[in-house]
Amino acid sequence: MTIGGILTILMYTLAPFIWLLMIGLTIIIGLLLLAYLRGYQITHHHSHLASLLAVLIGLTAFLWVPWLTHSTLGYVATVVDWIALIGAAIATFVIAFITLHPLSYLIRLQNEK
């Protein structure tokens, strides 16, 4: 299958969920924007709790991603399966981190006032 064919199918796959992706993106960008406007910088702010939570949420992907696809972790067997699932877990971690990290900054700022 060509790259173009794969992209076409991905577009069709994502099309019903675009509204959900847009809501999610709006929340994350809004949060990041709000935090940046209040002095947040990703490299300067440290929150072990946010990082730990993001890692834990990322790890939960190993359970809920197979469940969401009507399957179980026991059927994740091939190299491609594991690459796909680890990729999903990393993506979940990244989304959780870029949400929780600026959020923790805003909460800390609120508590310091």
Place this chain on the structure above:
Amino acid sequence: MQKPPLLTRRELLKVGSSLGVGSLLPFSSLSANTLQTQAHIVILGGGAAGMAMANRLTKRLKGGTITLVEPRETHHYQPGWTMVASGVWNAAKTMRPNAQFMPRGVNWVREHAADIDADNKRITLANGETLEYDFLIVATGIQLNYHLIEGMTPELVGQHGIGSVYASIEGASRTNQAIQTWLSSGQGKGIFTAAPTPVKCAGAPLKMTFTTLSRLEASGQRDAFTVDYMAPGAGLFSQPWVDEFVKQRFDDQSVNRRHYYRLSAIDPHAKQAEFAFVGPESEFTSHHELREAEFRRDNRPTVIADYDFIHVVPPMSAHDFVKQSALIAQDGPFRGEWLDVDIHTLQHNRYPEVFGIGDVIGAPINKTAASVKAQAPVVEENLLAVMQGNALPARHMGYTSCPMITGIGKAMLVEFGYADNFAFMPSFPFIDPTEESWAVWVMKDRMLQPAYYAVLEGQA
């Protein structure tokens, strides 16, 4: 009054394709030349094949008339019916309005076709009206011949322990309920059958067996249930490696395989099935002569089997009005049952202005939606060549695909073609067709339906 949406899904995809990513896509509408014509093209059938052709030809032809004959308002994603019958999907997930896929400018005739007069290039509709054509694409799909099983009707599906994933979307839902009722009884015998004819989605009878085994095992009472698989021939699947794999897996999962038995009659109230022993000369996708012999019940040894659940796979053929036309195969293995086309060019063997696509064609394999994806560009290119008086440039290599579900949650991506005794033709070099995989299951569960709609809209 309800406001119209700002952008329909199709328009959204078109916008997407015209932006960045779209420029990378090999959409035929962006790359292929159009043809000026005054021809009238009739497409019989608005399933996957017919709708894909309507969308493709709309983009390629300027000035002609395209008529699509399809009585149904609802488009059924039939590859999803095994998921419905296995209790994984809701029935609603498989249905969309046909209008959603119908391209603008196509004359949609909401009527059944009743007759094809190939010599006079004329179609007669069920309401008596006629359509003259210059070019014809036969995409009528398949006819389910439940009547060849004595005592069986599609209305029985869901009652008396009878299931049949093929019957309809309602039949698939009722099959799920029948399986659930059997499971709830806590014990009993299930019989899974196969047909002595080519069938659409030849993997479906096997998938239904595997998903039911999953449900039996999940109940924690597997040993309380007996599962038999009754095959009319020596094989269970046309691809040799997969055939051996399925046989071994059935043995491992304590499925009693019985070969050379055809379901010949059913007594729903007694919950008994009669099987005719068709003998070791029988083949899985049997030829016409053999089928004729198989359906003759005189002097044929039979066995009666009690069941608590039975999955019925009906014999299949082209629709009667196609069988009664001059377009049906006159000799060879598909004689009297399937459309007579060249399996590579998909052009009719005797009527050059006629093409066939999808389940209706006489081909050794290929009754899947995946085959339609491969066939549609071939029919498009070859039809346009015929319209211009050119030689046929495109050839179909028999590509077909079956995500062979081996349990609820895992599958194998089985893709193969005509060559080398149905050798594998993997689309993705990194997916091994011989491995059971969660990722392949995810493709079946999440991605193949969107891919199917892309094919329908002529985008893939």
